[in-house]
Amino acid sequence: MPQKAVIRIALFYLISIGFIFLNLWFVVEKHMLYANVLPLVFAVLLLAVYSFDKVIYLIAFLAPLSIPLREYLPGIGFDMYIPTEPLLFGLLLLFILKVIQERQFDRKILLHPVSLAVYLNLFWILITSVTSTMPMVSFKFLLMRIWFVVGLYLLTAKIFKDGKNMEKYVWLYVIPLMLVIFYSTYRHLGYGLWDKQAAHFVVSPFYRDHTSYGAATAIYIPFLVMFILSKTYSKNVRLLAAGALAVVTLGFLLSYSRAAWLSIIVAFGVWTIIKLRIRFKPLFITVVSVLVLFFTFQSQIVMKLEQNSEESSANIMTHISSISNISSDASNMERINRWSCAVRMFADKPVVGFGPGTYMFKYARYQLSKDRTIISTNSADGGNAHSEYLGPMAESGVLGLATYLLIIILVIYTAVSTYTRLSDYRLRSIVLAALIGLVTYYIHGFLNNFLDTDKISVPFWGFTAMIVAIDILSRKQEMDTEQKQD
Template sequence: MTKAHAGWLAGLVMTLLASAGWALDIPHVMVLPLVILLIWWGFSRTDLYLSAVLFLVPLSINLSEFGFTSIGWYMPTEPMLFALLLLVVAQWLSGQSFDRDFLRHPVTYVVGMGFIWMGLTVLPSSDVVVSLKAWISRAWFIISFYVLLAAWFQRDIKARHRFLALLLVPLSLVIAYTLIRHAGYGFSKDAGHWVMKPFFKDHTSYGAVLALMLPPAVAMVFQSRQSTLSRVLWTLGAIWVATGTILSFTRAAWVSLAAAGCLWVLMCLGFRLKTLFAAGLAVFVGLIFSWDALVIQLERNKQDSSDDLAQHVESISNVSSDASNLERLNRWSCALDMFQERPVFGWGPGTYQFEYAPFQKSDLRTIISTNNGDVGNAHSEYLGPLAEQGLLGGLFFLSLLLVTFHLGFKLQRTISNP
């Protein structure tokens, strides 16, 4: 029997199995063919398995939101990622190795050392179980979205475009769902905080994902050697993501996109990273010496977050009355105080939200502050690792940032001056 005949036979059996499940009203039997297909892809076609995961990422939901389970896994992607982690570990134990050039890559070094240090901070954690779960989940994200994705990109240059498309299509569906729900509430700011549920926990994670997706979507519009239809679709996708980003009312996403746009312009103008780093250091020192005057100036801004987009933008610098901004200051202060108490190993991966409450200062608490470990994190990708993993945890994150910036600037110069 040829492979083609075997494939047709397997497809027929799976179709009959799914039909039987539908006819007998047995959901588990209906999805069994899909599960078998994913298992086969996992062992023989990792690229297709990753493609399925990528497509499902924006559509995944947390079952704990519906009270079905207390396990905070996003279904079905995180179990799929965990299965992929087990498969890769088994392959590694059986003697299969990774590409040497990839292992020697600077980003791989930083990611690997950061992951090892994260594991070392599990043992002295204030909650070992929580930290162990956080460490294992970090493992399946690194394996799937760094190690295996990099290998896929190396094998197939077009995989990078497929990667973006596999994320953009389902994300566009989530944006449509969110905007339709949001429209029912008149696009109010308050409703904008939760209308993306159950696909995203809140507007901050939703806005962050859209902000990360927008630049590559725009870049694909100007990609050479593509059909007119493809360019039109990427243009529509970029406009759709931009619309979702604006109506997410996520100010951090807006600021991040503005900063990224400014950085891109400076890169195109030929500025080197070390020049920008020196300028940034000079600005930082200047801010330290003029801190009091800056705070006085910022406190004059009384514009709170608003349904009006212009007023919402203006409220970004309001540190006198805007509850969201003040809560960020509260979380940052807690993270720094937590770091000062445990500067070496930190409090443990994933523990910030359960430990920060006692570190809140009365003058920094807001109407949205809480003592329960169920709302948010440090609101900083820099201070969070510092509080949870100590000094080295923060330094590894900064190292990852600096290395990727260095390689990005180097690549841009290479492309501009081949």
């Protein structure tokens, strides 16, 4: 046996024995029972070094099942989702080390227009973290956004670059999501399925509340529908997708999330526009006309909305109609209160804002007594701006909103142009499903904000990575075809 092989084997056994004795010392001598997870940590570390794609799949699978650290350690000064966010942080460190060592990464992914828009957004978050009124909070927010982008966008786009693994990524989230749906539905049964108030807490500790749970179910429905309708998948896969769609739809309905329900309706409208190939010009004219009419008659519209006294209810039709109740529905009124605070904060600091992640600590003094509701609070545990658009505007100024909107615009443009260019039916279907799934969250983002959680970041950045990867692949295929013809 070669000497190098003998040395490697000896080192392997030496390190393994040392690790076992270290673990025994922690458990027996120090009574640190949680040291039993060290072998698992070591295994994940090896997996990350030799096969980072498996770690990404693991994160996608664990995201619906992850639990906030405060559930384990109440009163701790910071919070993160366990075990997904430590895994993402580890991936970030590994990514930095690999780039330093190899001095390269896939340039087509790095320099894609969507990627450039993401960097611009991160750069502005960095600038506004420096100028933040609470720098520690803002830099923590920046670090968290970076590990989401690196792990769930850049590295995930790399494992999608050959047009493979995308269905696996979807299923790895959907399967544990169904487990959460079974769990929450079982708990919901104890209160009665039509008890809307129970929907707020039966998803705990896996989801923050019923709205994030509703957003997660909505974002995956387009993919499950695509699996059923697409003939590129086997009969067994389509049957599995039909069963999964039934379960996810159950969770979607029992979430009692009006924002999620509204997002699906709008997403269906976008799907119809794409399928009917309605041209951009008449669509743009229609949207502008609607906006002009709204601002022209905004006083009359607001008066009409104030006449709606329907409040959120277990009755589905009443619950839907309560969406426009801005006079007595506490949830709607509190959103308006938070949005008004965000606008006032923006007016005070329109250029750099108060700093990323600071809204919840700073909005209290911007509440007006006439806007406060029975669920208003001055404390930092009262949630955020309830908007993926107004939140960045208040926290990072006008460019905070503009750079986020730029990401969305470029993703939609890339998806639509790729969809129309592709001839591969499977990839066309994936691009469309990913876009419609993202649209559900783009719409949901007007009413809530969850991009600071793994629950929504996994599909949000993962579906964006799918669109970018397929766009790059389709352009490469076009070039190869042109070269063959020449």
